[in-house]
Amino acid sequence: TTFKENILFTHRGLSGPAILQISSFWRAGQAVTINLLPELDLKQQLADWRETQPQKSLKNSLTTILPKRFIEILHESNAIPDCNINQLTHSQIEDLANYIHAWQIKPNGTEGYRTAEVTLGGVNTDELSSKTFEAKKSQGLYFIGEVTDVTGWLGGYNFQYAWSCGFAAGQYA
Incomplete structure (x- = not known):
């Protein structure tokens, strides 16, 4: 990369x-x-x-x-x-x-979570409806934005993703 x-x-x-x-x-x-x-x-x-x-x-x-x-x-x-x-x-x-x-x-590490601007992980998107962002195993529970396991490039893409999936979830919640 x-x-x-x-x-x-x-x-x-x-x-x-x-x-x-x-x-x-x-x-x-x-x-x-x-x-x-x-x-x-x-x-x-x-x-x-x-x-x-x-x-x-x-x-x-x-x-x-x-x-x-x-x-x-x-x-x-x-x-x-x-x-x-x-x-x-x-x-x-x-x-x-x-x-x-x-x-x-060869970096000897990172500054850790306390100062992180980039993190990985979150709610597995395979466990969510791609249309509504509702949890497949728990009706009425929605996960959107950076709490989901979606990582993008820097430059506002995470904001766009958060707004877009928030809008999509809001259509069904």
């Missing part, structure tokens, strides 16, 4: 629309792959920098396209070479582009 949305680096981890979207699919222990520069070909950018700013450090150049603190952490962990642009080998350029365009992380 892929999403092309923004991510946010926070003091506690990653957040933002893409992270919230993928959280519905992620399971503990799984790695997540993130293209940190989906709109930019890093190999081409490095080639351009070799022409225009060959003596500039790789670290300082990368801070123009990625968050400075993130680049500092990558630098401190030796994930990026400590050199000027013109000192990069072809192999280092290839490795760096692969690393940035397919950055892999």
